[in-house]
Amino acid sequence: MREYKRAWRERNAAHIWEYRAAYDAEHPDVKRAEARRYAEKKRQERRRKQSRQVSSKKYYEANKAKHHEYTRQWRLRKLAEDPEGYRAARAVIQRRWYEKHRDERNAKLRAEHRENPELKRAAARAYYAAHAEEQKAKRRAYYAANREKVLAANRAWKDRETRRLHAGLPPRRLHTTPVAERRANTAAADAFFAQQWPAEEVAALRRRRGLSLEAVEPVPAEVVARFERDSQRARIEHTLATDFSYADRARTAEARRYLAAQQPRGWQIRAAAEEARMDAIGKQINNRLRHREPPRRPHHLDPAAPHPMLSPNNPMGMNR
DNA sequence: GAGGATCAGCATTGTGCACT
DNA sequence: AGTGCACAATGCTGATCCTC
Numbered sequence: 001m002r003e004y005k006r007a008w009r010e011r012n013a014a015h016i017w018e019y020r021a022a023y024d025a026e027h028p029d030v031k032r033a034e035a036r037r038y039a040e041k042k043r044q045e046r047r048r049k050q051s052r053q054v055s056s057k058k059y060y061e062a063n064k065a066k067h068h069e070y071t072r073q074w075r076l077r078k079l080a081e082d083p084e085g086y087r088a089a090r091a092v093i094q095r096r097w098y099e100k101h102r103d104e105r106n107a108k109l110r111a112e113h114r115e116n117p118e119l120k121r122a123a124a125r126a127y128y129a130a131h132a133e134e135q136k137a138k139r140r141a142y143y144a145a146n147r148e149k150v151l152a153a154n155r156a157w158k159d160r161e162t163r164r165l166h167a168g169l170p171p172r173r174l175h176t177t178p179v180a181e182r183r184a185n186t187a188a189a190d191a192f193f194a195q196q197w198p199a200e201e202v203a204a205l206r207r208r209r210g211l212s213l214e215a216v217e218p219v220p221a222e223v224v225a226r227f228e229r230d231s232q233r234a235r236i237e238h239t240l241a242t243d244f245s246y247a248d249r250a251r252t253a254e255a256r257r258y259l260a261a262q263q264p265r266g267w268q269i270r271a272a273a274e275e276a277r278m279d280a281i282g283k284q285i286n287n288r289l290r291h292r293e294p295p296r297r298p299h300h301l302d303p304a305a306p307h308p309m310l311s312p313n314n315p316m317g318m319n320r
Numbered sequence: 321g322a323g324g325a326t327c328a329g330c331a332t333t334g335t336g337c338a339c340t
Numbered sequence: 341a342g343t344g345c346a347c348a349a350t351g352c353t354g355a356t357c358c359t360c
Contacts, residue, residue, distance in 0.1 A: 049338095056337055059341075067342095068334070074344070075332085091330075093346060098329080101348085106327060108350095113325070121324075127354080128323075139321060142356085157360075325358080332351075340343075 115179060233259055 009016060024031040060067060078086045098105070113120055128135060143150055177185070236259060 053337065057335095060336065063342090064334090070343080071334080071345095072332095078345095087330085094330075097347065097349085102327090105349090110326070117324085123353085124323075136321070138355090143321095153358085322360090323358105324360105326356085328353105328355080330351105330353085333349085335346105335348075337346095338344090340341100 236255060240255060
């Protein structure tokens, strides 16, 4: 009977709709009352659901230990009943969760590792020590399977090293900063940038350097003129480089001649001197930041062993 | 080939809610 | 009041890739 009625309603949906609309138009008060009843019913449902949640939560909080024990037993039972099926079902659920929280979780793992890398390192060292041969065999198998890839990576590395040596650059050493050092750096930066200078101290500093406001000389007209010339030159250079309406060669040459004419006599000499001065500053900074002796950890199995990089046969020792 | 960083995946435990 | 289960989170281990 139910099925028959459902089919009938489906067949006559348009008719029912018309009939309802006509009835509602004739009895607006009935329609309103119906709407109110419906809204009230929904509200009640929501309230009931909420109170169920609250009481469930209360019950859970009151019987937490019991519930944990129950859940533990339930899981053991399920596992015993059907180990394969249970594991598979669980894996699906976990997979779902993992897909949804992949980035978040990985970020968390990275942060944890950064906070305390020793934990993981110690475990890795122990593992390597216990499975040295196995690991080496795996490495060899990987090499056998990916020989070209490994060789290409080695070539790329050697090329880079060669370029570095020719350019006279210091060795490139990537290393993470230990937690303690990171903390100290942050604290120092905070102390430096957040420090408040009392007005009288600022005044004292200025006096000591002959920078008191009264003593500041007006900027010489010549310096102002040079600054304005340089600014204009930079603007023109920028326009030439970016505005295609200046693509015409003759006009470009003309503009350059104009720029040259604008420069005061001897500007090339002065520019070279400035260049040399900037170079000297750059070198100083470079020297200060250079890693002279890159940090090394002793060999994890044999702390007395020389580092492979120091081996005369190791191509990586080329920078020594 | 050593050792580090990162990530995936399984194990374990905790939490909350629907349902009986 | 109690059960059952999905989702959430963390622990632990090993795989893979990277740098040197």
